[in-house]
Amino acid sequence: MAEYDRYLTEDSRGDFKHRNSVLNALHLDGWLLALLVALVTYGFFVLFSASDGSQAALIRQARNFAIATVAMLVASQIRLDTYYRWAPLFYVAALLLLVAVPLFGVGAKGAQRWLSLGVIRFQPSELMKLAMPLMVASWFSRQGIPPRPRSLLGALMIIALPAGLIVIQPDLGTSLLVAASGLFVVFMAGVSWWYIAGAATLFLMSAWPAWLFVLKDYQKQRILTLLDPESDKLGAGWNIIQSKTAIGSGGWSGKGWLSGTQSHLDFLPESQTDFIIAVLAEELGLRGVVLLLIIYALIIWRGFAISVRAQTGFGRLLASSITLTFFVYVFVNMGMVAGILPVVGVPLPLVSAGGTSIVTLMLGFGVLMAVSAEKRVIRQ
Amino acid sequence: MAPREAIRDTGREAEIHRGRVLTASVIVLLALSVLFYRYYGLQIDNYQQFLTQSERNRVRLEALPPTRGLIFDRNGQLLASNEPSQLLAVVVERADDLSILLDRIESLIGLDAEERARFQERRRRSRPYDAVPLKLRLSDEETAVIGVHRHTLPGATIEAQLTRAYPHGDLLSHVLGYVGRINQQETLRIAEDRYRGTFHIGKVGLEKYYEDVLLGRVGNQNIEANAHGRVLRVLDQEAPFPGKDLKLHLDLELQRVAAAALGEQRGAVVALDPRNGGVLALVSKPGFDGNLFVNGISAKAYSELRDSPDTPLLNRAIQGQYPPGSTVKPMLALAGLELGLITPETTVKDPGWYQIPGDSRRYRDWILRIRGTGHAPEVDMRMAIAESCDVYYYDLARNLGIDRLSEGLAPYGFGQVTGIDITSEQRGILPSRAWKREKLDQPWYPGETLSVGIGQGYMLATPLQLAQAAMVVANRGFAYSPTLVSRVDGEARVSPRREQVVASPAHWSAVIAAMMDVVHNPAGTASAIGKDLAYTIAGKTGTSQVIGIAQDAVYDEENINARHRNHGWFMAFAPVDSPRIAIAVLAENGGGSSAAYPVARAVMDAWLTRDQDG
Numbered sequence: 001m002a003e004y005d006r007y008l009t010e011d012s013r014g015d016f017k018h019r020n021s022v023l024n025a026l027h028l029d030g031w032l033l034a035l036l037v038a039l040v041t042y043g044f045f046v047l048f049s050a051s052d053g054s055q056a057a058l059i060r061q062a063r064n065f066a067i068a069t070v071a072m073l074v075a076s077q078i079r080l081d082t083y084y085r086w087a088p089l090f091y092v093a094a095l096l097l098l099v100a101v102p103l104f105g106v107g108a109k110g111a112q113r114w115l116s117l118g119v120i121r122f123q124p125s126e127l128m129k130l131a132m133p134l135m136v137a138s139w140f141s142r143q144g145i146p147p148r149p150r151s152l153l154g155a156l157m158i159i160a161l162p163a164g165l166i167v168i169q170p171d172l173g174t175s176l177l178v179a180a181s182g183l184f185v186v187f188m189a190g191v192s193w194w195y196i197a198g199a200a201t202l203f204l205m206s207a208w209p210a211w212l213f214v215l216k217d218y219q220k221q222r223i224l225t226l227l228d229p230e231s232d233k234l235g236a237g238w239n240i241i242q243s244k245t246a247i248g249s250g251g252w253s254g255k256g257w258l259s260g261t262q263s264h265l266d267f268l269p270e271s272q273t274d275f276i277i278a279v280l281a282e283e284l285g286l287r288g289v290v291l292l293l294i295i296y297a298l299i300i301w302r303g304f305a306i307s308v309r310a311q312t313g314f315g316r317l318l319a320s321s322i323t324l325t326f327f328v329y330v331f332v333n334m335g336m337v338a339g340i341l342p343v344v345g346v347p348l349p350l351v352s353a354g355g356t357s358i359v360t361l362m363l364g365f366g367v368l369m370a371v372s373a374e375k376r377v378i379r380q
Numbered sequence: 381m382a383p384r385e386a387i388r389d390t391g392r393e394a395e396i397h398r399g400r401v402l403t404a405s406v407i408v409l410l411a412l413s414v415l416f417y418r419y420y421g422l423q424i425d426n427y428q429q430f431l432t433q434s435e436r437n438r439v440r441l442e443a444l445p446p447t448r449g450l451i452f453d454r455n456g457q458l459l460a461s462n463e464p465s466q467l468l469a470v471v472v473e474r475a476d477d478l479s480i481l482l483d484r485i486e487s488l489i490g491l492d493a494e495e496r497a498r499f500q501e502r503r504r505r506s507r508p509y510d511a512v513p514l515k516l517r518l519s520d521e522e523t524a525v526i527g528v529h530r531h532t533l534p535g536a537t538i539e540a541q542l543t544r545a546y547p548h549g550d551l552l553s554h555v556l557g558y559v560g561r562i563n564q565q566e567t568l569r570i571a572e573d574r575y576r577g578t579f580h581i582g583k584v585g586l587e588k589y590y591e592d593v594l595l596g597r598v599g600n601q602n603i604e605a606n607a608h609g610r611v612l613r614v615l616d617q618e619a620p621f622p623g624k625d626l627k628l629h630l631d632l633e634l635q636r637v638a639a640a641a642l643g644e645q646r647g648a649v650v651a652l653d654p655r656n657g658g659v660l661a662l663v664s665k666p667g668f669d670g671n672l673f674v675n676g677i678s679a680k681a682y683s684e685l686r687d688s689p690d691t692p693l694l695n696r697a698i699q700g701q702y703p704p705g706s707t708v709k710p711m712l713a714l715a716g717l718e719l720g721l722i723t724p725e726t727t728v729k730d731p732g733w734y735q736i737p738g739d740s741r742r743y744r745d746w747i748l749r750i751r752g753t754g755h756a757p758e759v760d761m762r763m764a765i766a767e768s769c770d771v772y773y774y775d776l777a778r779n780l781g782i783d784r785l786s787e788g789l790a791p792y793g794f795g796q797v798t799g800i801d802i803t804s805e806q807r808g809i810l811p812s813r814a815w816k817r818e819k820l821d822q823p824w825y826p827g828e829t830l831s832v833g834i835g836q837g838y839m840l841a842t843p844l845q846l847a848q849a850a851m852v853v854a855n856r857g858f859a860y861s862p863t864l865v866s867r868v869d870g871e872a873r874v875s876p877r878r879e880q881v882v883a884s885p886a887h888w889s890a891v892i893a894a895m896m897d898v899v900h901n902p903a904g905t906a907s908a909i910g911k912d913l914a915y916t917i918a919g920k921t922g923t924s925q926v927i928g929i930a931q932d933a934v935y936d937e938e939n940i941n942a943r944h945r946n947h948g949w950f951m952a953f954a955p956v957d958s959p960r961i962a963i964a965v966l967a968e969n970g971g972g973s974s975a976a977y978p979v980a981r982a983v984m985d986a987w988l989t990r991d992q993d994g
Contacts, residue, residue: 145393188404190396245437248422248430261438265606282434286423293412300408304401313390316397324404331411338418 027076027373029306035299036350036365040065042295043276043351049258050271050279050353057272057353064355068362075366080374083367084138084314091135091158097124098165125174126356128162130363132178133325136185137317145313146190155186172219173332173344180328184321188307222342239269243337247281254285272353274345277337296330296349299323306372315371322364329361439602439615440509443577446596447542449623451556451586453632454658454866460556460587462542466518468526469511472503474608475535482514485536488529489522491515494676498561509605511537513579516561516675544580544587544674548632550667551639554695555630555659555864557585557802558670560677574598583673585695586626586864588803593868596623624869629658634986638663641982645975646968648696650847650862651983654953654962657851657860657875659800661983662844664696689943698798698805701840702966705922706768707951708789708835710853710891712776713761715788717887721779724761724890730754734774736826743830745770746923761890766897766904768921770834777833782824785832786812791881792849794841799861808845811838835922846951846964853895853918854953854962856888857881892918896956905973906950909981915988919952919980921973945969950976954984961987 023030044058051057101124136155143151159182166175187196211220225237246262255261260282263271271279281289303323310316326349333348335341347357422430451460468485475481482499485491495515503512518526518538526538544559546552559580562570566581575581576598582588599620604612638649638661651660668685677685685693694700716722732748735741746768747755755769764772777785790796795810809815811832813824831837841849844862852859860875867873895918898904905921924947948970953962961984967975 146396188397188400190393190400242437244422245430245433247419248426249434250423251427251431252424261604262434265438265604265612267434267437267607281419281423286419289419289423290416293416297408297412301405304405308394308398308401313393313397316394320397320401320404324408327408327411331415334415335418338415338422340414340418 024373026073027369028073029302029369029372032299032302032306032365032368032372035295035302039292039295039299039350042292043348045257046276046280046284046351047272047353049260049283050263050276052264053258061353064353064358065362067355068358071359072362072366072369075363076369076373078370080312080315080318080370083134083318083370084141087131087134087138091131094124094127094131095162095165098128098162100124101165101169122356123174125162125166125169125171125178126360128166128178129181129325129360130367132159132162132182133185133318133321134367136182137314137321140185140189140317141312141314145317146192147186152186152191152195155182155189159183159186170216171345172215173346176344177325177328177332177346181321181325184324184328185317188317188320188324219342222344225343239275239343240339242267242269243275243278244339246278247338250282250285250288252286254281254283254288257283259283274333274343274347274352275337276352277334277348280351292351296327300327303368306368310371311374315374319368319371322368326361326364437607438604440605442601442603444599444601444617444620445577446598446620447622448544448559448580448596449590449594449625449869451594451626451628453628453630453635455631455633456627457632459546459548459552459628459630459632461545461547463545464540465516465543466523466538467513467541468515468518468522469513469537469539470499471509471511471535471537472506473509473535478535481533481535484529484533485514485526488525489515489518494679498676501564511539513539516541516579517543541579546670549669549671551635553585553667553670554664554697555585555628555635555662555802556670557587557589558583558673559587560673561675580674584804585802586628589801590626590865590868594623594626597621626865627867627870628864629653629656629660629866630662630864631660631987634661634983635663637661637986638979638983639665641979642965642967645970645979646690646696647966647970647976647979648700648843648968649963649965649979649983650697650843651961651963651987652847652851652862654851654854654859654959657862658866659862659864660961660987662697662864664694664700666690666692668692695802695804696843696966696968698800698802698842698844700966700968701806701808701842702947702949702968703837703839703924704794704835704841704846705924705947705949706770706773706835707846707849707920707922707949707964708839709768709773710765710895710920711789711792711849711881712773712780712785712833713765713894714881714883714887714891715784716776716780717761717890718788718883719780719784722761722776727758727760728764728769728772728775730756730759730769730771732771734771734830736778736830739827741827743770743774743827762894762897763903765891765894765920766901768898768905773833774830777829778826780829780833782811782813782829782832785829786810786815792852793845793859793880794839794849798844798848800844801864805844806842808842809838809840836925843964843966846949846966847962850919850951850953850962850964851959852880853888853892854959856885856892857883892956895920895952899952899977906952906977908974909977915954915984916956917952917954917981917984918956919950919977921977922949922951923947923972924949926969943969945971948973948975950980952977952980952984954988 047061048058135158139155139158140147140151147155159179163175163179166178225240242262246260246268249262260279262268262282263279268275268278280292300323303319303326307316307319307323310319329346329349332341332344332346336343347354349361350358447462450458453459470481472478482491482496499512499514506512523538526536546556560583561579562575562581574595582591582594597620599618601617602615604615606612634651638651642649642663642665646665649661649663652658653660672681732754733742733744745754754771755763755767759769759772763769780788789810795808797805797807816822816824828837832839848859848862857880859878859880863873863875865873896916898919898921899906899910899917901907904910906919926944926946948967950973951964953959963980963983965976965979970976
């Protein structure tokens with residue numbers, strides 16, 4: 001793709017070193033890989049405790065990571081221009097699957113989010129988490145950066161369509177996260193601060209009508225529970241009270257690995273999945289939390305670094321928005337378990353048990369790797 | 381690609397991007413700081429609060445209720461035991477919907493409004509995650525039904541407990557009393573921490589009197605439980621102290637004999653050991669099954685007991701108050717002898733009635749109705765006791781006057797509680813001028829003295845009081861407080877000896893000889909039990925009127941309402957030379973003493989002709 005090569009920045013050309021030929025050959029970023037390995041290892045220790053030393057849980061998680069690693073390796077081998085070309089098709093496919101959900105989907109707990117393909121059940125909204133930044137990034141790359149009002153409008157439509165489909169499943173949390181992954185691209189593309197300020201104002205102004213007419217009762221309940229968990233001690237407030245108790249009782253140094261009473265005596269709900277950070281905080285204390293925050297911060301730093309060094313606008317947008325999305329998962333999960341955000345179904349990235357999110361996240365990192373490998377590909 | 385892309389400024393693009401990444405980095409750092417700040421707040425600032433909370437989640441202080449002390453008879457026969465049983469409890473926090481759960485339990489094993497109300501009351505006093513008792517003492521079937529449906533009854537648990545049981549049912553109901561569930565008034569009265577984990581308390585009888593001793597001391601344990609209320613391990617434990625066992629003077633076999641001898645007759649038997657005041661048998665008929673009360677008697681069964689005209693809940697032996705009738709005569713004779721008003725040889729003319737000089741009213745002797753005349757033209761003290769001559773005692777009573785008469789009877793314990801170790805004892809009435817002034821605000825009339833002289837009129841006594849009086853006579857003046865319990869946890873409980881009546885040995889002998897005539901002389905009123913005796917008995921019969929008979933009216937036993945028939949009494953002790961048993965028998969509406977003395981004979985036979993103990 002000749003045109004594509006022309007957009008390489010001059011200064012990036014001297015950056016390349018034959019530092020690590022094996023990693024280079026595999027299109028892997030050494031730093032990022034090391035940090036991911038550290039995170040996953042750390043997460044395994046926490047999950048081992050959270051599952052009461054269940055071997056089956058560990059094996060299941062290891063299998064998930066095996067699949068996810070393969071997915072990441074595959075994703076990192078794909079040339080960036082391939083992503084660039086295939087992004088619209090991928091997006092449309094994910095969109096069609098989302099449309100299929102209300103028609104053929106299976107429900108759980110009053111919401112239809114799943115598609116069943118024989119033995120595998122998966123959420124098309126998870127696919128969209130990846131398709132969205134790809135599509136919006138490719139859109140802006142085509143339309144030019146910084147975006148002009150017309151391309152901005154197009155991007156907003158690209159974002160709104162799947163977000164709307166997910167909202168009606170209904171899954172407000174995922175919808176917001178999917179929308180966010182698209183909006184991050186808009187932000188990274190350099191949309192004017194005036195637009196951002198205007199959008200923020202509009203958002204705040206729409207909060208009251210949204211509360212009255214859009215939000216469903218259980219969604220309002222989650223927000224109310226967040227504000228006052230004591231109001232419903234044994235119902236919706238139970239999770240938050242117990243997770244805060246678990247976190248708080250960990251103190252600075254924690255109760256010791258495998259010794260968390262809140263988690264091991266079943267007071268903590270969802271201790272292997274969404275609430276696993278509470279297990280970590282209870283058993284390893286604040287220092288364990290800080291260590292986790294540092295690992296996450298380094299991963300985010302590395303993601304940004306890759307994006308800054310990316311050779312093309314597409315790569316820059318893709319890498320930075322994937323990184324930001326990753327960060328948002330961390331923030332939302334740790335915030336909701338600690339009781340400062342409403343409870344939405346967001347797992348703690350790469351620590352919580354659960355296949356879909358791990359595969360999606362690793363696919364994202366695979367794309368990041370592909371971005372970081374871009375310059376080398378070009379050299380070769 | 382579109383030609384427009386060729387004019388892109390890639391440098392500016394990268395610059396914009398770097399700016400945005402910088403902004404994003406700042407936002408990310410700020411957001412991570414917010415997270416750190418939040419976790420710091422939870423884990424450092426509020427560490428103690430959350431640690432306490434998590435400990436409270438995990439650790440539960442559980443009461444270990446003590447086992448209640450057992451009650452044995454003098455030979456070690458078990459009279460009150462603790463039987464294992466199952467109870468259904470509910471951990472309210474684990475129930476999805478409490479009212480649905482209760483309805484479901486009701487449809488499975490039944491649940492009345494009372495049980496629901498008690499449950500709510502207990503629930504109010506319980507702590508979170510406590511298993512609150514709902515239905516006590518499940519039958520095996522109920523336990524099985526709950527077990528089968530357990531998965532549909534979240535929050536319901538079956539727990540084992542020990543329940544009081546009275547293996548001899550109504551035979552000992554008036555001795556042992558019973559325990560029952562702690563009610564609201566008792567909740568206010570008792571020390572709540574002594575009763576943690578204990579649902580029962582002694583309500584009447586020995587169970588109530590010895591509640592403190594029988595209860596024991598509650599133990600504690602800290603247990604670790606998971607969120608579902610399942611106990612995982614015991615962290616530490618302070619063992620409970622079981623209640624102390626009681627050993628009674630009472631002899632189960634003798635009790636059986638006494639109850640059997642009384643048969644269907646309403647009444648009471650109290651047999652004492654005159655050598656220590658120990659209660660050998662104490663029967664009140666009819667009785668009831670104390671087991672009914674342990675876990676809450678149904679309203680229907682209770683009202684049947686309460687409203688029965690036979691008043692089975694009344695402990696006649698200590699609460700039934702009856703005119704003692706002629707049984708007081710030996711005691712009055714002794715008072716007359718001591719005061720010098722009579723000698724054993726003094727005689728009184730007996731036409732069958734008595735008149736106070738200057739008063740036209742005739743005080744009739746009971747014999748008049750049978751013979752149409754008196755016992756004999758001249759009646760002496762011995763005959764007056766043996767044949768129970770009323771005229772002799774009308775005369776003696778008039779000579780004594782109410783003051784000396786009252787003082788003469790008081791040392792036997794009339795008009796006062798005996799101090800037996802069961803609650804709710806009645807004191808009876810020993811009439812006196814002061815008593816009548818206080819109770820009725822009336823002066824004493826001389827004619828009333830004559831009624832008291834034959835144990836009628838205002839005078840009332842319990843069977844226990846008469847048994848005590850028999851003990852005083854048997855011991856020639858001294859007695860011990862009647863007592864049921866001989867040992868508390870092996871430690872002897874000694875009843876103090878009390879000097880009751882002081883009289884000369886000769887006077888005692890004269891009176892006791894006359895009391896022997898009651899049984900051993902063919903003319904004696906209880907000579908029917910005088911045959912084939914292997915030992916000697918001194919006794920006195922008594923017949924007391926339930927309703928006043930108008931002057932000159934005739935008491936017609938055949939045509940009188942069964943509940944208006946006379947009470948029959950017999951008080952006695954044996955053997956006369958070295959008394960080993962003192963007894964009082966009341967046959968309520970028995971018609972006369974003939975309903976009472978065979979019972980006494982049967983009990984004394986059983987006690988004195990056996991090898992051991994007697």
